[in-house]
Amino acid sequence: MAEADKGAAVLSQDSRRRQTSWSTAEAIKGYIRDHGLTSGEPLPTETELCEVLGVSRSSVREAIRTLASLDIVQVRHGYGTYVGGLSLAPLVSGLVFRGSLNQDGTFGTLREVLQVRIALDLGVADELAAHYRGTTNSALRALVTQMRAHSRAGESFAAQDGEFHRQLLAPLDNTLVRQLVAAFWEVHTNVVPMLGIPRAADIDSTVEAHDEMLDALEAGDAEAYQQAVLRHYAPLRNAIDQALANG
Amino acid sequence: MAEADKGAAVLSQDSRRRQTSWSTAEAIKGYIRDHGLTSGEPLPTETELCEVLGVSRSSVREAIRTLASLDIVQVRHGYGTYVGGLSLAPLVSGLVFRGSLNQDGTFGTLREVLQVRIALDLGVADELAAHYRGTTNSALRALVTQMRAHSRAGESFAAQDGEFHRQLLAPLDNTLVRQLVAAFWEVHTNVVPMLGIPRAADIDSTVEAHDEMLDALEAGDAEAYQQAVLRHYAPLRNAIDQALANG
DNA sequence: GCAGATTTGTTCGTATGTATT
DNA sequence: GAATACATACGAACAAATCTG
Numbered sequence: 001m002a003e004a005d006k007g008a009a010v011l012s013q014d015s016r017r018r019q020t021s022w023s024t025a026e027a028i029k030g031y032i033r034d035h036g037l038t039s040g041e042p043l044p045t046e047t048e049l050c051e052v053l054g055v056s057r058s059s060v061r062e063a064i065r066t067l068a069s070l071d072i073v074q075v076r077h078g079y080g081t082y083v084g085g086l087s088l089a090p091l092v093s094g095l096v097f098r099g100s101l102n103q104d105g106t107f108g109t110l111r112e113v114l115q116v117r118i119a120l121d122l123g124v125a126d127e128l129a130a131h132y133r134g135t136t137n138s139a140l141r142a143l144v145t146q147m148r149a150h151s152r153a154g155e156s157f158a159a160q161d162g163e164f165h166r167q168l169l170a171p172l173d174n175t176l177v178r179q180l181v182a183a184f185w186e187v188h189t190n191v192v193p194m195l196g197i198p199r200a201a202d203i204d205s206t207v208e209a210h211d212e213m214l215d216a217l218e219a220g221d222a223e224a225y226q227q228a229v230l231r232h233y234a235p236l237r238n239a240i241d242q243a244l245a246n247g
Numbered sequence: 248m249a250e251a252d253k254g255a256a257v258l259s260q261d262s263r264r265r266q267t268s269w270s271t272a273e274a275i276k277g278y279i280r281d282h283g284l285t286s287g288e289p290l291p292t293e294t295e296l297c298e299v300l301g302v303s304r305s306s307v308r309e310a311i312r313t314l315a316s317l318d319i320v321q322v323r324h325g326y327g328t329y330v331g332g333l334s335l336a337p338l339v340s341g342l343v344f345r346g347s348l349n350q351d352g353t354f355g356t357l358r359e360v361l362q363v364r365i366a367l368d369l370g371v372a373d374e375l376a377a378h379y380r381g382t383t384n385s386a387l388r389a390l391v392t393q394m395r396a397h398s399r400a401g402e403s404f405a406a407q408d409g410e411f412h413r414q415l416l417a418p419l420d421n422t423l424v425r426q427l428v429a430a431f432w433e434v435h436t437n438v439v440p441m442l443g444i445p446r447a448a449d450i451d452s453t454v455e456a457h458d459e460m461l462d463a464l465e466a467g468d469a470e471a472y473q474q475a476v477l478r479h480y481a482p483l484r485n486a487i488d489q490a491l492a493n494g
Numbered sequence: 495g496c497a498g499a500t501t502t503g504t505t506c507g508t509a510t511g512t513a514t515t
Numbered sequence: 516g517a518a519t520a521c522a523t524a525c526g527a528a529c530a531a532a533t534c535t536g
Contacts, residue, residue, distance in 0.1 A: 019324075020524070021312070029344055036349070045501060056525045058305070061503085062312050065268070069313040070341050077266075077502050078532030086345050090337045094317050095423075097276055098333050102283065112423035119370025119424075123362070176342075176359035177366075267504070292521065303505045308523090325512035325521055 020055050024063035027053050029072065032083055043073060043081040088183040092190075099191040110191050111240050114233060117184050121229045124172060125222040131171045133220030140167055144210045151207050154199070158189050164210055168217075197243060202235040209234075267302050271310035274300050276319065279330055290320060290328040335430040339437075346438040357438050358487050361480060364431050368476045371419060372469040378418045380467030387414055391457045398454050401446070405436050411457055415464075444490060449482040456481075 028049065037043070044052065049060045064081060067073040074084040099109035143164045150157040162185055169178050209232035216224035275296065284290070291299065296307045311328060314320040321331040346356035390411045397404035409432055416425050456479035463471035 033344075033348055038348075047501085057527095058525060059523090062309060062524095064502095065309045066312055066316040069316045070337055072341065072344060075502070076533080079501065079534070081502085086341065088338070088341075090317055090341065091335070094319065094333065094335075094337065097280075097319060101280055101285070109423070112421045115370070115421055116367070116424060116427065119366050120363070122370060123366025174359045174362055176356070177363060180363060294521090305505060306503090309504095322522075323513080324523075326514070327521070 020059050021062045021066070024053055024055055024059050025066045028063055028067060032072075037083045039083050039085050041083050043083065045080065088179045092183045092186050095184075095187045096190045099187070100194060106191060106194050107240060107244055110188065110195070111244070113184050113187050113191070114237060114240065117181070117188065118229065118233055120177060120181050120184070122226050124169065124174075124177060125225050125229075127172060127174075128168070128217055129220050129222035129225060132214075132217035135218055137214060137218070140164060140214055141211075143167070144207065144214070147207045147210065151204055157207070161210075162186075162189070168213075195243070197239055202238070206232055206235050267306050268309045268313070271300055271302055271306050272313045275310055275314060279319075284330045286330050286332050288330050290330065292327060335426045339430045339433050342434045343437045346434070347441060353438060353441050354487060354491055357435065357442070358491070360431050360434050360438070361484060361487065364428070364435065365476065365480055367424060367428050367431070369473050371416065371421075371424060372472050372476075374419060374421075375415070375464055376467050376469035376472055379461075379464035382465055384461060384465070387411060387461055388458075390414070391454065391461070394454045394457065398451055404454070408457075409433075409436070415460075442490070444486055449485070453479055453482050 046057055046060050046064070050057050053060065064073060064075060068075050068084065069090060071084040071087045071089050074082045076082065095109065095113070099106050143160045147157040147160045150160065165185060166182060169181055172178055209228050212228035213225055213232060216228050293304055293307050293311070297304050300307065311320060311322065315322050315331065316337060318331040318334045318336045321329045323329065342356065342360070346353050390407045394404040394407045397407065412432060413429060416428055419425055456475050459475035460472055460479065463475050
């Protein structure tokens with residue numbers, strides 16, 4: 001585990017260099033790397049790791065718990081420990097917690113998340129337009145139809161919205177971008193209910209913007225897609241600005 | 248801790264709902280929230296938390312370790328536990344580990360990180376241009392000068408590059424974006440050395456692109472800034488594409 | 495469905511290292 | 516330097532969950 005340790009260099013090295021729980025976590029990461037394990041494959045049992053690493057079970061457990069919270073390993077009670085999904089779940093829970101700390105921070109977090117979501121959506125315009133040019137996408141259109149129905153009935157369409165964005169970015173050859181977009185969508189939908197903001201009057205335009213985004217992409221027009229993305233986020237952006245101005 | 252728990256819903260809810268170490272971590276988060284604690288403020292000692300939460304020390308310790316790995320709390324050996332910086336450190340370490348898993352994944356990770364960095368830099372163009380319009384920034388210019396000197400001497404200028412980007416985005420009224428940019432910069436600089444790629448011949452153009460970015464911003468020209476950003480990343484992008492094609 | 499083996503989860507007690515006063 | 520408070524580490528025991536035959 002020579003070079004890859006540098007990722008943990010964000011922490012104070014010297015003070016933690018000797019601590020067994022820290023080095024144990026690094027050792028387990030090294031074990032995964034050296035044995036070429038990938039997501040879902042089993043790790044040795046806790047007692048086996050104790051022997052291999054030469055530390056007590058308590059230390060192994062704390063190290064495993066640390067790695068589990070980062071989704072590097074996954075523990076199944078009574079069965080075993082496995083390599084985790086390496087997802088962005090820790091990012092989500094951290095940001096949601098940050099947003100839940102205080103009412104001011106909630107609005108601020110949402111505003112900041114919104115700007116990031118917009119930047120990411122705009123940043124993949126070219127790649128998406130190139131992929132969708134000349135295609136027809138009935139599954140995505142169906143989701144918009146469902147969204148429209150729910151919106152007119154005054155109901156939430158979060159599920160369909162999430163699925164739309166997930167499917168829309170599915171062809172992207174960039175796992176990180178897809179995970180980031182999904183993560184910030186999740187933070188977004190978790191933070192919004194904390195605010196108790198009234199249902200925006202112009203929420204319907206968000207639904208229609210999904211259709212416009214798809215229109216633009218199927219026409220291969222990246223710029224029109226970007227404009228539709230901005231219209232898509234406009235109602236929420238207005239609601240936040242208004243709330244920040246009033247509060 | 249009613250609604251804010253949803254952030255943890257990414258994990259398998261039912262199986263973890265009853266586990267004390269999981270609920271203990273949630274309880275500590277609730278303690279922080281309910282007492283309005285902010286970064287740097289002290290938490291009760293482990294033994295006090297045991298009494299308040301009614302669980303054993305081991306469970307409290309594992310919960311604290313979980314939260315520490317998410318930078319929600321910070322433990323100072325022999326002194327006490329404090330509310331953490333709520334930084335994006337877990338994101339960095341997770342991505343660096345992902346990049347270290349295998350050689351193929353390293354290039355892939357770098358390529359993906361690069362696309363995200365570009366999207367974020369482009370996404371803040373308007374805000375930066377509005378802020379820098381008509382200003383002169385000697386500190387940033389000095390960093391570019393240092394970069395140029397190091398580059399011509401065949402040395403690394405990573406430190407100055409990181410500082411340049413950090414200072415450039417400092418005026419942004421968006422903590423999340425600044426942290427994300429810094430985090431991905433860190434992942435980037437940690438992953439690159441794993442590849443052993445030769446020094447690109449066109450690396451000098453990266454240095455000059457920093458000057459061009461600043462020129463554009465001081466002129467208030469967001470679009471010129473975006474072009475400079477793309478030029479800034481072009482050498483590395485070429486190196487990656489070439490490596491992916493050859494390997 | 496049941497019983498037993500395996501594995502993780504929780505707890506306690508004790509000894510040690512570390513930082514502050 | 517001494518005293519105090521605290522975190523760190525270890526080992527052992529028992530509880531709970533899961534799989535296998």
